[in-house]
Amino acid sequence: MAAATRQLFVNSPANRSVTIDLGASTTFVAWGSITMIDPRIQFDRDNAVVIDIPFIDGSRTNTQVSGGDHWGDSGAFSNVHDSAVVRFGRTVTFRMRTFGPDVDAMGCGIVITNP
Numbered sequence: 679m680a681a682a683t684r685q686l687f688v689n690s691p692a693n694r695s696v697t698i699d700l701g702a703s704t705t706f707v708a709w710g711s712i713t714m715i716d717p718r719i720q721f722d723r724d725n726a727v728v729i730d731i732p733f734i735d736g737s738r739t740n741t742q743v744s745g746g747d748h749w750g751d752s753g754a755f756s757n758v759h760d761s762a763v764v765r766f767g768r769t770v771t772f773r774m775r776t777f778g779p780d781v782d783a784m785g786c787g788i789v790i791t792n793p
Contacts, residue, residue: 679790679791679792679793680790680791680793681788681789681790681791682698682700682788682789683786683787683788683789684696684698684772684786684787685784685785685786686729686772686774686784686785686786686787687782687783687784688727688774688775688776688782688783688784689776689782690718690725690776690777690778690779690780690781690782690783691776691777691778691779692775692776693773693774693775693776694773694774695732695771695772695773695774696771696772696787697733697769697770697771697772698769698770698771698772698787698789699768699769700767700768700769700770700789700791701768702768703735703766703767703768704766704767704768704791704792704793705764705765705766705791705792706764706765706766706767706770706789706790706791706792707762707763707764707789707790708731708762708763708765708770708772708787708788708789708790709731709761709762709763709787709788710729710730710731710761710762710772710774710785710786710787710788711729711785711786711788712727712729712774712783712784712785713784713785713786714782714783714784714785715727715781715782715783716781716782716783717780717781718780718781718782719779719780720780721780721781722778723747724747724777724778724779725776725777725778725780725781726747726748726775726776726777726778727774727775727776727777727781727783728748728758728774728775729761729772729773729774729775729785729787730742730758730759730760730761730772730773731759731760731761731762731763731770731771731772731773731787732755732759732771732773733769733770733771734763734765734767734769734770734771735767735768735769736769738755738759739759739760739763740759740760741753741757741758741759742757742758742759742760742761743757743758744757744758748777759773770787770789772787
């Protein structure tokens with residue numbers, strides 16, 4: 679078993695992304711995990727934090743959440759994509775976003791392969 683992780687830290691409102699290149703196409707499990715949320719003033723309705731996997735090998739993953747105060751219309755890239763996948767591929771892109779003027783967050787993208 680081989681594994682890779684990448685940390686993401688986001689000051690609100692902002693987003694960060696990171697791509698893990700496995701070096702060759704292989705079967706893997708990947709997921710994103712939020713590990714810290716720090717409301718700098720008050721955590722309320724205008725705040726949101728998300729980590730997702732918008733791309734595998736440059737192709738968009740499935741949309742899981744859309745609409746509401748923070749997400750786009752059906753089909754928009756701003757929606758929440760898969761947060762965990764089991765796939766065959768080489769690159770996995772993680773994206774972490776915070777919404778609202780007063781929240782910071784940290785998370786990580788994790789990929790485990792079967793050699």
